Amino acid sequence: MPVTITIPTALRQYAAGNSELEVEAATVGEALERLTATHTELRKHLYNDRNALRNFVNVYVNDEDIRHGAGLETAVKEGDSVMIVPSIAGGAATEEEVGADLTALSNEEIARYSRHLIMPEVGMEGQRRLKSASVLMIGTGGLGAPLGMYLAAAGVGRLGIVDFDVVDHSNLQRQIIHGTRDVGRPKIASARDRLQDINPHVRIETYETRLSSENALALFRDYDIIVDGTDNFPTRYLVNDACVLTGKPNVYGSIFRFEGQASVFWAQRGACYRCLYPEPPPAGLVPSCAEGGVLGVLPGIVGAIQANETIKLILGGGSRPLINRLLLFDAWQMRFRELKLRKDPACPICGENPTIKELIDYEEFCGLKPVAQETNQTEEQKMEEITATELKARLDRGDDIQIIDVREPNEYEIARIPNTTLIPLGQVTSRMSEIDQSRETVVHCKMGGRSAKAIEALKRAGYTGRLFNLKGGITAWSNEVDPSVPKY
Amino acid sequence: MIALTHKQGDDIRRHAEAEYPHECCGLLVGRFTGEGRKVVAEVYPVSNARAEEDRHNRSLILPQEYLRGERYARERGLEVVGNYHSHPDHPAVPSQFDLDHAWPTWSYIIVSVREGTARDLRSWEMETDRSRFNEEELAEGNER
Numbered sequence: 001m002p003v004t005i006t007i008p009t010a011l012r013q014y015a016a017g018n019s020e021l022e023v024e025a026a027t028v029g030e031a032l033e034r035l036t037a038t039h040t041e042l043r044k045h046l047y048n049d050r051n052a053l054r055n056f057v058n059v060y061v062n063d064e065d066i067r068h069g070a071g072l073e074t075a076v077k078e079g080d081s082v083m084i085v086p087s088i089a090g091g092a093a094t095e096e097e098v099g100a101d102l103t104a105l106s107n108e109e110i111a112r113y114s115r116h117l118i119m120p121e122v123g124m125e126g127q128r129r130l131k132s133a134s135v136l137m138i139g140t141g142g143l144g145a146p147l148g149m150y151l152a153a154a155g156v157g158r159l160g161i162v163d164f165d166v167v168d169h170s171n172l173q174r175q176i177i178h179g180t181r182d183v184g185r186p187k188i189a190s191a192r193d194r195l196q197d198i199n200p201h202v203r204i205e206t207y208e209t210r211l212s213s214e215n216a217l218a219l220f221r222d223y224d225i226i227v228d229g230t231d232n233f234p235t236r237y238l239v240n241d242a243c244v245l246t247g248k249p250n251v252y253g254s255i256f257r258f259e260g261q262a263s264v265f266w267a268q269r270g271a272c273y274r275c276l277y278p279e280p281p282p283a284g285l286v287p288s289c290a291e292g293g294v295l296g297v298l299p300g301i302v303g304a305i306q307a308n309e310t311i312k313l314i315l316g317g318g319s320r321p322l323i324n325r326l327l328l329f330d331a332w333q334m335r336f337r338e339l340k341l342r343k344d345p346a347c348p349i350c351g352e353n354p355t356i357k358e359l360i361d362y363e364e365f366c367g368l369k370p371v372a373q374e375t376n377q378t379e380e381q382k383m384e385e386i387t388a389t390e391l392k393a394r395l396d397r398g399d400d401i402q403i404i405d406v407r408e409p410n411e412y413e414i415a416r417i418p419n420t421t422l423i424p425l426g427q428v429t430s431r432m433s434e435i436d437q438s439r440e441t442v443v444h445c446k447m448g449g450r451s452a453k454a455i456e457a458l459k460r461a462g463y464t465g466r467l468f469n470l471k472g473g474i475t476a477w478s479n480e481v482d483p484s485v486p487k488y
Numbered sequence: 489m490i491a492l493t494h495k496q497g498d499d500i501r502r503h504a505e506a507e508y509p510h511e512c513c514g515l516l517v518g519r520f521t522g523e524g525r526k527v528v529a530e531v532y533p534v535s536n537a538r539a540e541e542d543r544h545n546r547s548l549i550l551p552q553e554y555l556r557g558e559r560y561a562r563e564r565g566l567e568v569v570g571n572y573h574s575h576p577d578h579p580a581v582p583s584q585f586d587l588d589h590a591w592p593t594w595s596y597i598i599v600s601v602r603e604g605t606a607r608d609l610r611s612w613e614m615e616t617d618r619s620r621f622n623e624e625e626l627a628e629g630n631e632r
Contacts, residue, residue: 008558009520009567010591044618045592056589058551065551088549088571089589090513090596092578103584 001026001078005035008086014041028059029072031082046084049123050317058085103128109201113155126315127155131201133314134158136223138211138239140191141165142289142299143229143253143306145177150307152195152202156314159195160205160223163187170488174296211235213359216242225313227251227306231289233280234362240265240273241359244349251310253302256286258295258332260302263322263341264309267350270324275344275351283367291449298331305329383455386442386468388480402436404428404443406454407474411446415486417477420444428454429461437465444470444477446488489625490516490570490595490611492528497628499531501606504574504599511536513547515557516570516595524613524624526569526595532557546585547573570595570611577601580608582621590614595624 002022007015015021016039023038025031032053036043048054059066060083066074076082105113105127116122116130135156137144140163151159167175167182167190182190188206195204209215211230216238220226226248228239236254243250249266252273265272305327312319326339349356386394394401403420405412412422423431425445435441435458443451443458448471455467470476478485503512514533521527534557537548549557549571561567571594575581580600582590590596596612611626 008591009569010593013593041616056591060551060555083555085551086549086554086591087551088513088515088554088591089547089585090571090573090598091511091546091585092575092583103588 001076003031003076003078003080003082005031006081006083008084010086011042011045011084014045015039025076027072028061028066028074028076028082031076032059032072049125050120050315052317056087056089058087059083060085103132105131109155112199112201116154121317121319122315126317129314129316130155130311131157133225134160134223135225135227135310135314136160136162136219137227137229138162138235139229139231140175140177140187141171141229141231142174142255142294142296143303144191144227145175146300146303147227147229147253147307147310148177148191148195149198150304151310152199152204154307154311155199156202156310158203158205158223160207160219161188161191161195162207162209162211162219163191164208164210174294174299176300211238213238213361216359217246220246220248223248225249225251225310227253227310229253229303229306231255233286233366234368236273237280237365238359238362241349241356243267244272245357245359249313251306251313253299253306255294255298255302256289257292258298258330260298260329260331262302262305262309262327262329263325264313266323267343271341271343272347272350274349275347276326276341278344278348280366291446295331298329301329301331383452384466384468385471387471388477391442391468391470391477392481400439402439402441403470404435404441404454405445405474406443406450407445411488414488415474415478417444417474417485425450425454425457429457432458432461432463435463435465437463440466440468442468442470445473447473447475449473489524489627490526490528490597491627491629492516492531494628494630496528496531497609499533500572500597500599500609503531503533504601504606505604507536507574508601508604509544509576511538511545511547511574511576513549513573514571515549515554515561515568516572516597517557517561517564517566518569519566520569528569529564529566531572532560544576545578568594570597572597572599574599574601574606577603580610582612586612587614587618587621590618590621592616592618596621597626 002024005021007019012019023031023034025034046057061074061076061080113127116127117124133156135151137148140161165187167178167185167187169183171178177194178190186208188208192204192206220242226243228250230236240250244267247268249264251264253262309322312321324341326341328337345352403417405420405422406425406428408424443454445451451469455469475487478487513536514531516528517530517532518526518528534549534553537550538546558568575598580598592614598610599606600608611624612621613624614621
């Protein structure tokens with residue numbers, strides 16, 4: 001059907017001087033394709049390197065902006081008038097541009113990014129977008145390591161990193177951003193060195209602090225995209241809520257043992273983390289990586305997926321983001337699965353009637369803070385504790401104490417306290433008869449968490465003997481009593 | 489080359505000073521007289537549609553405003569031949585941002601404002617391959 005296209009004065013010389021042209025088309029996109037097929041010079045002014053309309057090119061059909069309709073898919077019928085309408089933007093160079101020439105690429109950068117530049121999906125425009133973008137990474141651990149390294153290598157202009165931790169030997173099996181010589185250094189210092197070495201063109205901004213309800217909003221406001229590389233529920237809910245409140249996309253990843261998850265939570269365009277998990281699991285139900293372990297390469301894969309999705313959000317274009325999609329990965333079976341997510345209209349933070357309007361206390365929300373009534377518990381309900389030093393002193397005095405180790409057999413293989421009986425947590429109640437109720441008993445695990453659960457379980461199952469929880473577990477034993485016991 | 493009168497040049501300077509420390513913007517209404525020459529008949533100020541916090545270094549003429557300007561021009565038998573904006577405390581030289589958002593053919597007049605006083609008035613035209621801006625002659629003359 002013939003429609004009329006009105007050409008602005010700026011483009012007329014590319015349309016053989018015409019102010020109006022007639023083409024046959026069923027949609028706006030088709031009309032513009034026909035127009036630029038005949039007048040090829042028009043194309044570069046209307047479309048960018050990635051074949052999308054330039055953002056300052058507006059198209060109206062009969063005085064209606066097609067962005068309010070179906071975009072380029074907007075149908076046109078005979079006699080319709082399609083108008084190309086410029087918006088005119090101008091601006092002085094910002095301070096950063098004057099100093100570092102932020103959005104232009106130097107010859108050195110063009111050489112560095114050439115494998116990006118030759119793909120039309122990235123091209124010069126995409127690479128300049130990357131350079132103009134800012135990303136805040138929460139954590140420089142297993143996920144943050146590949147994530148930060150790939151984002152820096154890709155040329156993201158400004159990279160913020162938040163971490164308060166110090167590099168430990170047990171990190172090196174997966175946190176490849178840190179090296180052996182970095183053990184003992186703050187993670188942000190070690191990460192900064194590595195990232196700056198990968199790409200000196202990136203501005204690295206470090207925050208040696210624990211992300212909290214007090215500092216999250218101010219930090220997030222200064223960045224385009226937030227990437228969650230944390231390993232605990234309170235921080236995960238905090239990152240989600242602060243992203244919703246500041247309108248930022250949250251590129252999510254999590255890992256445990258052999259399994260990983262990834263998604264992009266962006267309340268403006270889809271589900272948030274709370275739409276998926278309205279409530280945290282009961283405290284202690286889901287073990288952390290320190291308790292349950294993690295395959296070293298798993299955060300490499302999941303973190304690289306997060307980097308991939310972050311870069312796609314920056315490039316835009318025709319790519320399909322991980323919004324409203326939860327990717328599940330099983331490294332042991334080598335299988336990816338995908339779940340569809342939906343925004344929950346009743347979501348307490350991004351739903352229709354949100355009840356959470358500011359950041360809350362996330363430790364409390366996740367049940368990690370003792371609530372007031374628990375202090376009223378009776379004497380019998382209280383758990384008795386013993387420190388490693390006290391235990392050693394009593395053993396040396398010859399006190400009759402039996403020690404129950406509730407860790408898993410493979411942990412027992414790594415390190416053990418002498419003269420203990422191994423009964424893994426999952427079996428303590430069924431094997432209760434193996435524990436002599438007439439003797440004083442110390443229960444231990446790696447850090448003290450599982451042994452506390454074991455004591456609770458035994459008491460519930462009717463155990464009446466005296467039970468002590470070894471404070472800090474075998475790790476404290478190694479620190480305080482016997483350094484020859486390896487820590488893991 | 490673009491020709492404008494002293495009064496039109498002053499109108500642009502005044503507008504830029506009034507909006508300082510924000511950027512001002514407007515359309516240039518006139519005629520194309522062949523071989524890339526433009527004659528300005530009227531300066532058509534437009535309000536800057538940028539949000540308050542961005543206005544110190546960004547200007548934006550919305551499509552609706554542009555349409556209003558074009559209609560105004562057509563009613564007088566004229567055309568939009570370019571636009572102008574100010575660079576508060578920055579030189580009258582196009583930025584990468586200007587280039588990224590530029591339209592061909594039109595004149596881009598930039599006025600630099602230093603501490604509230606308009607200084608340089610320069611005009612630029614984008615190279616047809618979008619690679620850069622070339623400065624064009626700006627002829628400020630007496631009333632025609």
